[in-house]
Amino acid sequence: MLEINILTLIYLIASVTFIIGLKMLSHPASARKGNLVAAFGMGLAIVGTIFLYRDDEGNKLHNYGWIFGGLLIGGIVGTLAAKKVKMTAMPEMVSLFNGMGGACAALISMIEFGHFAKMGYLDKIVQSYEAGEVIQDAVLTRPVPIETLLTIFAGLVIGTVSFAGSMIAWGKLNGKIKDFSFKGQHIFNLVMLTAVLALSAYLIVVVATVEPRPDPNLDNVVPKDLGSMPLVLFYATFGLAMIYGIMFVMPIGGADMPVVISLLNSFTGVAAACGGFLYDNNVMLTGGILVGAAGTLLTILMCKAMNRSLKNVLIGSFGNSNKPASGG
Amino acid sequence: MESVFNWIAINQQMIYIVILMVFVGIEVIGRVPSVLHTPLMSGANAIHGVVIIGAIIVMGKAESDNYVALILGFLAVVLGTLNVVGGFVVTDRMLEMFKNKKAQK
Numbered sequence: 001m002l003e004i005n006i007l008t009l010i011y012l013i014a015s016v017t018f019i020i021g022l023k024m025l026s027h028p029a030s031a032r033k034g035n036l037v038a039a040f041g042m043g044l045a046i047v048g049t050i051f052l053y054r055d056d057e058g059n060k061l062h063n064y065g066w067i068f069g070g071l072l073i074g075g076i077v078g079t080l081a082a083k084k085v086k087m088t089a090m091p092e093m094v095s096l097f098n099g100m101g102g103a104c105a106a107l108i109s110m111i112e113f114g115h116f117a118k119m120g121y122l123d124k125i126v127q128s129y130e131a132g133e134v135i136q137d138a139v140l141t142r143p144v145p146i147e148t149l150l151t152i153f154a155g156l157v158i159g160t161v162s163f164a165g166s167m168i169a170w171g172k173l174n175g176k177i178k179d180f181s182f183k184g185q186h187i188f189n190l191v192m193l194t195a196v197l198a199l200s201a202y203l204i205v206v207v208a209t210v211e212p213r214p215d216p217n218l219d220n221v222v223p224k225d226l227g228s229m230p231l232v233l234f235y236a237t238f239g240l241a242m243i244y245g246i247m248f249v250m251p252i253g254g255a256d257m258p259v260v261i262s263l264l265n266s267f268t269g270v271a272a273a274c275g276g277f278l279y280d281n282n283v284m285l286t287g288g289i290l291v292g293a294a295g296t297l298l299t300i301l302m303c304k305a306m307n308r309s310l311k312n313v314l315i316g317s318f319g320n321s322n323k324p325a326s327g328g
Numbered sequence: 329m330e331s332v333f334n335w336i337a338i339n340q341q342m343i344y345i346v347i348l349m350v351f352v353g354i355e356v357i358g359r360v361p362s363v364l365h366t367p368l369m370s371g372a373n374a375i376h377g378v379v380i381i382g383a384i385i386v387m388g389k390a391e392s393d394n395y396v397a398l399i400l401g402f403l404a405v406v407l408g409t410l411n412v413v414g415g416f417v418v419t420d421r422m423l424e425m426f427k428n429k430k431a432q433k
Contacts, residue, residue, distance in 0.1 A: 018375050019352055025371040025419075026360035032423040035371050039416040042378065046412070049381045053388065061388025063398070070387070070402050074409025081410075082417035087425055093418050094370045101377050101411035107404035108382045111390070111397050147335065262369045268376045273346075275382035282345065287378035289346050293353025295372050298365065305362040 003052040010048035011283035017041025018287050022294055045283050046071075092173035095261045098268055099166030105159030105271035106238070109152045112278065113234050116144050116207070146208040148278065153200040155274035156234075157241045162267040164245025169261050172254050181251035192244040199237045203230060256313045259302050263310075266295025367422045374415025380408030 017037050024034025053061050061067070078097070085093045171177035182188075207230055252260055273288025275281065303310045336343065360368055387401035 014378075018378075019356060021375065022353070022368075022372065023356045025368050026357045026364060028361065028364060028426070031364060031367060031371075032420065032427065035367075035374075035416060035419045035423060038371065038375055042375070042412055042416070045378065045381060046384065049384050050388075053385060055389065061385070063388055063390060063392065063401075066398060066402050067384055067387050067405060070383075070405030071409050074406040075413045077406075078410040078413035079417055082414045082421065085418070087421075090370070090418060090422055091366060093414070094366075094373050097377075097411050097414040097418065098373050100407040100414070101373070101379055104383050104404045104408040104411060105379050107400050107407070108379070108386050111386050111400050111404070114396060114400075147339075258366065258369070262365075265369055265373050265376070268379075269372070272376045272379035272382070275379055277342065279382055279385055280342075281381060281385075284378050284381055285342060285345055286349055287375050289349035290353045290356075291372045291376040293350040294357045295353075295369070295376075297354050297357060298360070298369055298372065301360065301362070302365050302369075305365065 004054055007048050007052040007054075010044055010052070011281070014041040014045035014048075014283045015286040017044075018290055022290065089174065091258055091261060092170050095166045095170040095173065095257070095264075098261060098265050099163045099170065102159045102162030102166060102264070102268045102271060105155050105268065105275060106163060107159075108275055108278070109156035109159065110234075110238070113152050113156070114231065144207055146204060149204045149208055151274045151277040153204060153237070155271050155278065156238060157196055157200060158267050158274065159271035160238055160241035161245035161248065162264045162271060164242045165249040165264045165267075166261065168246055168249040169257050169264065172249070173257050179251065179253060185247065185251055189244065189247050192240060192247060196237060196240045196244055199233060199240065203233050203237065206230065252313065256306075256308075259299055259306070259308075259310070259313050262295055262299040262302055263314075266292045266299060269293075269295055363426070367419055367426065370415060370419040370422055374412060374419055377408060377412035377415050380405065380412050383408040 018041055021034045021038025021041065024030040024037060027034075050061065050064075050067060081096075082093065168177060172179070249260055249264075269288045269291030271288070273285050273292060276283070276285030276288055300310060303313060357368060383401065383404035386397075387405050390397040390401050392398070
């Protein structure tokens, strides 16, 4: 139990460093130090999670080789890329890293959903006792709670849109991708977004309302076989969200890219917060919502500094400015 | 309707965090000068890299015979680390440039 308590304290410290870091980042004199403060908190949270995390049943994490391998590769590549990049190419680098964060959030959702789809939903082995003796094991299959599914889908859709959009913004800033729009793009985008939301809603309802069914004989009867349908539709949702993210940024002019990157930045914040909901993890929740809120305000401030309205910037798209708020 | 109330009661701690953080996020950067917009965006970008913690958890929980989860999880850890490390280093370099410019003037 001690480990969990230490980890809770670490998460608390990390959350505070994020807030202080952001505060310091918004004053010229303390900005550089603020970045270091937040980085320190992040490092603490990462190390703490690796060594002290316990799940509900008290199990430690495993696959340490994979974790350290990933951290090492990401760390080296990230440092080199960030050190090598030309000063003028900084904003596109930010966009690239932002896209990585979005993709990370989407991948987490994917793995978690794949988990549920593979396991035949939440199986709980319930033992029935009679006179103190175990007489029979029973498997009670419960559907996945609807709020878990909601956060998984929110993480997937927001993360994917952020990833795809950031990649396009990155390509535009380094001149590889030209502005592109066609007649009826507004309608096309609207249809895309509706399709993504409708598919998500349909899947959430289908998966969340699978009939719970006790299986007293342990015959391994699958409750109501949804087959591969949920997974196929899940990846279809992912694909559509990707297309939406691309089409959302495509028509926006290169000069407006910083504003768009800031907006996508706050999207990724919300996607990270979804992970916080999913794992009941307060540091992810705090960090994600903090960035979601600060990023949205920063987007508006940047628009103001350029003497433009957000609506004007996003004219290739439509009222997306309120998305971070509703996603959280 | 009752289930909604129940949900709020069970998750009230999280709901409080979300509401308070929205206000903190807005207040904390409220008076940022426009020269700091880009570094602040970059710093915030690094902070949402906290999603790496979710990636570590999902990776650490994956069964060692579930290759799809292992590969996707590994990818998530790499991408999340890129976001965190790259984000903080880029922000630091931006602010370094900022300082040099000031010193030259």
